[in-house]
Amino acid sequence: MNSTFQYVGKDLPRIDAVAKLTGDAQYTDDLHLPGTLVGKLLRSPHAHARIRGIDVSKAEALPGVKGVVVGTDAPIRFGILPAAKDETALAIEKVRYVGEPVAGVAAVDERTALQALKLIEVDYELLPAIFDPYEALTREDVKIHEGCKEANVERRGSLEFGQVDAGFADADYIREDSFFKEAITHAPLETHVALANYRDGKLTLWSTTQVPHSVHRSISEVLEIPMDRVRVIKPTLGGGFGGKGEPFSFEFVACMLSRKCGRPVKIVHTREEVFLSHRGRHPMHMKLRTGVKKDGTITAVVFHNLLDGGSYGSYGLVTLYYSGQLLTLPYSLPAYRFDAARVFTNKPACGALRGHGAVGPRFAFEVHLDRIAADLGLDPLEIRRKNALQPNTMTLNELRITSCGFEECLEKASQAIGWEERRGKLPRGRGVGLAGGGYISGAGNAIYYNPMPHSNVNISVDRGGGVTVFCGASDIGQGSDTMLALVAGEILGVRPDAVKVVSADTDTTPVDLGSYSSRVTFMAGNACKSAALDVRGKILAIVAEHLGVAAEAVRITDGVASAKGCERTLSFAQAVVLAESKGAPIFGSGGYTPPKMGGSYRGAGVGPSPAYSFGAHAAEVEVDEETGVVKVLRLVAAHDLGRALNPLAAAGQVQGAAVNGLGEVLLESHVILPGGQHASPSFLEYKMPTMLDVPDVEPILVESVDPEGPFGAKECGEGSLHPSIPAVINAIYDAVGIWLHNAPITPEAVLEALRKRKTP
């Protein structure tokens, strides 16, 4: 099927790989401007306190200190979502978590800056602090934020589709379960860094951000500088995973300090500061109630979710919405009710992390489903097959499903793990498990309301045959620059490894909304395709004229333009020369706006996403009943990504996401201790899986060829996280007959469950 493509479907090493290997790649902290000051943030030692006053005079008087800023210097609120602008650059009236930035200092060196922080006197009035979301629900006496209608509930969400009560009435069997998914954090290898340079009314900010456009808008608003005087550049980025996906205090403070001092200011987060900044996975307290027929056909589902949001809104609205809306994937549910609340607690705010919103619910539902299967004596594979979502359907909650390779994922994952031969048939202590999943390919709605494209691409072509793609999309390590080169190369008929990509610089690249919600390949890819078609159209018309053939007859293959039945050919560069000889440079533009996707939910006319990915993972585990230690021996990750534009990169994304999931199920906990201190604010304490902790994940790329995605491609790097967690838990049941409802699992929890287990 891929034979119609020149480059799509073939392995393409990253175009930035050599630069990263040689050290040519410039990360933000590699940048230096003459006279750059060191910026540092003073952070709150209290989880909840009123700020009665801040005295910076001693800090300002310290030789070498060039400027100090506090919250009142920039009181305008910001937030990644227009509906949740509840942050300020620095705390003004209150601090709401341990680590919240209260003041910023710029000094000639780090030592002086740190010394200055100690000289800032903050007069705090301690307030009662809340660390438990259930407590947050009821403590009307403690208001972490003013304006919550109900105690500390930031937001509730309630949705009902179909006849839920009738569904349960119709069920042969009903099961209820509770689950808890602990927070994890992103832990990118590169910490957050900003270099700001305010000169002559213009501001340039280099920052480790996944969302240069949002940072551009927010900096402009908060610092009250027109957008056309602000430039935001994302240099090479050392990992995002959602953790650099919104404007942060340090970005504003670097800018404020630079404006105040008249010199460039760089702020580099320590590892501890990255942990304190967080914005990672929401802890979720979940309840599921599901009715099924005897054969496993689902008749109704009710899902309750309490999200512990931490101290600010961040992406939480979306987390809550995704957690409910995406639960219906990848199964066909006839009736569904969802009730959720996101509450504030005095902890670092939670936000978006790879697999955003759907990780907890997917873990819960897939284990819940296995329990139902076990109760009814059904094969977990079979119950999934029976309820599997089909292509070209609309879910009851109005997700427009176009391509859908879920069944193929189920088949391929189960075959690869040897489901038939191994499920229930392995020696005691060994077991296999299966789980499904589904995710979005970008959001149908822009992150702030606007009628413009979600992604834009410009392409210029040089008379030497060079092709340069300009796009605001942020390569955060996921390889989006390489994807853009591939798409442009495919359309233009030039080798993708020769295509240059300029990305994520608000002065030179057109807007892309950012790297979140698995939108970049789908949306920037489509925009790039459109821009490349624009360029190709201009060139082909002129080549056709030159060769005396119809434009439709001209093909460009590996840099050579030719036409059927015409002996003459032109190199791509020669074709460009012909085109440029008409009097102007060769240039193309394209934008991508998701289509109106039918459905009428709340009048929006759009579902969450223009396309959905699907997946099924199968795990084989070994449980040590003496120690409680679980070892994952194999993980097969089948993922329907529509089309593997670059199988090498896609496989890497699937493997990376699955390993992330293995970390979530086996090791990772981002926990704030009572009192507000971080339990594990360093890599010594925060346990992520290393290469030695996980098996080689076996990726299986399933190509359902999406009608809307670029060349049929859909999401790949997030949805392939979800099924890992329940697949492992379900495999543990197969191995030793215990059910674990909390993730991550711990040896203690395994031992406890083994103790409580009835004889299997």
Next chain:
Amino acid sequence: MNSTFQYVGKDLPRIDAVAKLTGDAQYTDDLHLPGTLVGKLLRSPHAHARIRGIDVSKAEALPGVKGVVVGTDAPIRFGILPAAKDETALAIEKVRYVGEPVAGVAAVDERTALQALKLIEVDYELLPAIFDPYEALTREDVKIHEGCKEANVERRGSLEFGQVDAGFADADYIREDSFFKEAITHAPLETHVALANYRDGKLTLWSTTQVPHSVHRSISEVLEIPMDRVRVIKPTLGGGFGGKGEPFSFEFVACMLSRKCGRPVKIVHTREEVFLSHRGRHPMHMKLRTGVKKDGTITAVVFHNLLDGGSYGSYGLVTLYYSGQLLTLPYSLPAYRFDAARVFTNKPACGALRGHGAVGPRFAFEVHLDRIAADLGLDPLEIRRKNALQPNTMTLNELRITSCGFEECLEKASQAIGWEERRGKLPRGRGVGLAGGGYISGAGNAIYYNPMPHSNVNISVDRGGGVTVFCGASDIGQGSDTMLALVAGEILGVRPDAVKVVSADTDTTPVDLGSYSSRVTFMAGNACKSAALDVRGKILAIVAEHLGVAAEAVRITDGVASAKGCERTLSFAQAVVLAESKGAPIFGSGGYTPPKMGGSYRGAGVGPSPAYSFGAHAAEVEVDEETGVVKVLRLVAAHDLGRALNPLAAAGQVQGAAVNGLGEVLLESHVILPGGQHASPSFLEYKMPTMLDVPDVEPILVESVDPEGPFGAKECGEGSLHPSIPAVINAIYDAVGIWLHNAPITPEAVLEALRKRKTP
């Protein structure tokens, strides 16, 4: 007249001024890549020698040396002009001047690199060397280059227009004079620097070049790397003046070494190496014969010119052509013959320097004309008025004159200096002098034959209202980036100081042929205007639709779009949002190709330039008859630049050029001693005027409003050099009654002339 413009005609500080003042601006030597090696060139100690062999083994064996390259590693010839590709990256069979690069070394530090140079053993066979151009004409036994048909004559040029013999027959008076103009060199404050990085088949070169496109093409040819794998970037440049206007040995060698070593390589020229690289003014040995009527009307001119080209072709063909063709400016000549030869000598090659080609001839002709006036008892102002070129004429040598403000320049310069009151009326030792001039505004023909635009511009517009201009033009300190911002701002109705300019990067900016021949404002300005009109058209149509008015009714003024009779307005950013809401980013492209300019000279159908600038300078001098020292007390520089887009910048260019001219007449000599050693290879020895050596030049901007130039603009920064030299020499005659035919003048020459003078 300028009231129809928003920004054109108003002083605009350079958009890069703050960056240069603060140190934010990155010059090539400010750039660093990890693992960069230090590159050094071994230069010939001989002026003319055969290379029998080069042994680099000892150098290669020195610890810390990572690579050595020699000429045979890259034997393909290059040269800025396709008709004179006579150079190789490193000398192969012969060296032709002292300082010619013979080998390149890359090492871990400078000390090691320099030590390695000493270990390279070159086996030279000395050849007779020629340093005198007259000797070069006749020494058939010494062939500096093979293939010269006649001794060492690189090229002869002979042109005749009108009836020259008849013109002389018709003359009442005929005068012959000989003149000599010595070489000067560019002496930019920043020396030549290249940083090359070859990685994975792709090469990036950051270089101090005025011609990134030519370097791009040449690197691709010589290193045999496709153009689409080569990127050339000109960082902030510290002065060019023509001295960085062609591909140089060090650029190729840095690339060769990087490819060989697999690491970045930087080569930084010492000041001495810049002197040795030269490519500056050709020494010219000139003879003029002119016939006039009694009233001063010119009847015929014959001009002989012997150009000492040094060792290579460089721009010499153009120098020779300009020296003859542009002599006819700014006067109306009925008959003209020109005979010239450019010869090779064993000196650093001469090339282009500010005022290229026309400096020597203009000096000669303007003094010659004053002598004729003196002989006939005519006023030098009057003889110039009488013969002055008029607008909208074709010169006899087929220069298409459109706008021409020469007479206005004459009037204004003479009035400003107080000509009527002072000429011939000042105390002994004081005098005033006048001279005219004219120059091109870019070349009519591309520097290599191609049918594409000479300059291209792309403009992208951001939804925040930001405007970014992409152009290959090189800002070499002359302010072309600011010009592009101004032109785009004027057309789009946004403040030019907010317009961003990305320039001179072959990956991201469309081709401009380079900064030479005073082409940038005219050509890149026109391309930018065209691209901005493209953008404006897209925006206005949509604004008009929104406001319900005709597109022609919409104006954008200082960032606000409005229409007559319509109360609603839109900010520029809002207008962009409307436009982008149609589904693609807002983008425009434009190119500029000079028009076919009539005339049939040699069938080219184009004269040298699409427009000509004109000027007249008036000087007042004081001559110390005891010491021979001449002091310029005032210099008035009237220059017809068509339109002063940015009077602040234009005045700076006129002043800078005039000061350059004062250096040429009073101080500067770039002399190679017999034997081939440079007479003054440092700033201790090479005398350039400092601020204390020259008066405040008084610029007078004359606006003739050219029909083809952007907003009527023409050349400004080169033509305003020419008249300074003869104006001073003519003033010296007025002061003390002596004629000086050699420039620079020296106190010795003044004293010698005073001794020989008849009583005035």
